[in-house]
Amino acid sequence: MAAIKILSVDDEAPIELLMKQYFRRKIKAGEYEFLFARNGAEALMVLENNPDIEIILCDINMPEMDGLTLLSKVNEMRNPALRVIMVSAYGDMKNIRQAMNNGAFDFATKPIDMEDLSRTIEKAIEQIHYVHESQKEHTQLLSLKVDLTSASEIQQYFLPRVFPPFPEDSDKLDIFASMEAAKDVGGDFYDFFRIDEDRMALVIGDVCGKGIPAALFMVLSQTIIRSKASQYTSAAECMTEANHLLASYSVESMFVTVFYVIYNTKTGQVTYCNAGHNPPHILRADGTVERLPKTKNVIVGVYDGVKYKEDTLQLEHGDTLVMFTDGVTEARNQAREEFGTERLNYMLSGLANTNCRQMVETVKAGLATFVDGAEQHDDITMLVIKRK
Numbered sequence: 001m002a003a004i005k006i007l008s009v010d011d012e013a014p015i016e017l018l019m020k021q022y023f024r025r026k027i028k029a030g031e032y033e034f035l036f037a038r039n040g041a042e043a044l045m046v047l048e049n050n051p052d053i054e055i056i057l058c059d060i061n062m063p064e065m066d067g068l069t070l071l072s073k074v075n076e077m078r079n080p081a082l083r084v085i086m087v088s089a090y091g092d093m094k095n096i097r098q099a100m101n102n103g104a105f106d107f108a109t110k111p112i113d114m115e116d117l118s119r120t121i122e123k124a125i126e127q128i129h130y131v132h133e134s135q136k137e138h139t140q141l142l143s144l145k146v147d148l149t150s151a152s153e154i155q156q157y158f159l160p161r162v163f164p165p166f167p168e169d170s171d172k173l174d175i176f177a178s179m180e181a182a183k184d185v186g187g188d189f190y191d192f193f194r195i196d197e198d199r200m201a202l203v204i205g206d207v208c209g210k211g212i213p214a215a216l217f218m219v220l221s222q223t224i225i226r227s228k229a230s231q232y233t234s235a236a237e238c239m240t241e242a243n244h245l246l247a248s249y250s251v252e253s254m255f256v257t258v259f260y261v262i263y264n265t266k267t268g269q270v271t272y273c274n275a276g277h278n279p280p281h282i283l284r285a286d287g288t289v290e291r292l293p294k295t296k297n298v299i300v301g302v303y304d305g306v307k308y309k310e311d312t313l314q315l316e317h318g319d320t321l322v323m324f325t326d327g328v329t330e331a332r333n334q335a336r337e338e339f340g341t342e343r344l345n346y347m348l349s350g351l352a353n354t355n356c357r358q359m360v361e362t363v364k365a366g367l368a369t370f371v372d373g374a375e376q377h378d379d380i381t382m383l384v385i386k387r388k
Helices: 014-022 024-028 040-049 067-077 090-101 114-158 211-229 235-249 340-349 356-371
Strands: 004-009 032-037 055-059 083-089 106-110 173-180 188-194 199-207 256-264 269-275 281-283 289-291 311-314 320-324 380-387
Touching: 004 014, 004 040, 004 114, 014 024, 014 032, 014 114, 024 032, 032 040, 040 055, 040 067, 055 067, 055 114, 067 083, 067 090, 083 090, 083 114, 090 106, 106 114, 173 188, 173 356, 188 211, 188 380, 199 211, 199 320, 199 380, 211 235, 211 256, 235 256, 235 269, 256 320, 281 340, 289 340, 320 356, 340 356, 356 380
Parallel strands: 004 032, 004 055, 055 083, 083 106
Antiparallel strands: 173 380, 188 199, 199 256, 256 269, 269 311, 281 289, 281 320, 320 380
């Protein structure tokens, strides 16, 4: 550990000898390093050449620049670790009091009680170390914030963001999706991509937990599901194989709920596998809303060897499949009430004639009005597909 640099500012020459003599062991051991100045003006030059000085022992009454003026100059430096200990005659308590009011750390009176001064210096050093640790933690937090910002940007890169995604099929279908993380990075994800000329895959998932661990597991889950989707034409087989891999990678009991869809763009048929996810809703062309039955499939990434099952449904012209994570229905307002499925269905029932982007944005606006500034505790993600 580097020596603590102490600047003694006093116009009395014997003070320098006294300091060197009394603190000789600490100086020899490399714990303290003393520098000396005869007045405030000289002290400023020493400080300029030695910005790592952390303690100033400052006499009040000096020629050219007194201690109070030097203290004001030191305050302008805005060095949170620098501690000033004022030194003056006992009868000069008015100036000592002013110095303390102006930010001096402590004071000592002449003739100096060196033992008391030593304790005062040690107390100052404790505070200086605390400031350094706080500055170090602040720097680390700033660095972490930068890393989280980069992680958030990378995470968003993994999510499709170009809409409409399949312009060649714009006369057949409409798709829109949105993910708003509760923290800098989230555990929700969505994805969609072509399997062949007539079929496309859509997936929405919700990783347990929040923050960086969930984000990492989210990227892994999305990558594995996309990979398996290209190998298996069955939704159930895709989730069975994805679960096998994720279960082998899962650590600290992490898992993901997934709703995986294979959609036929010609017929409107939906083959889906719900792996522990909250059931999506179907908004029919006439404005009625249906909720898919609860799944009997388990979550993904925990139990290896599970065989998943799939189901089918039919989207008629004008029907919309609304997929979402529980951050939508479980959003809470200031009174701790949940948004719930009834409010969601009520909003959806009036949106049958809107496009998917308008539908998502309207639901998000309704959520914002409902929570009324309450803290967002979960990621809010929606993936909507409409058969034109």
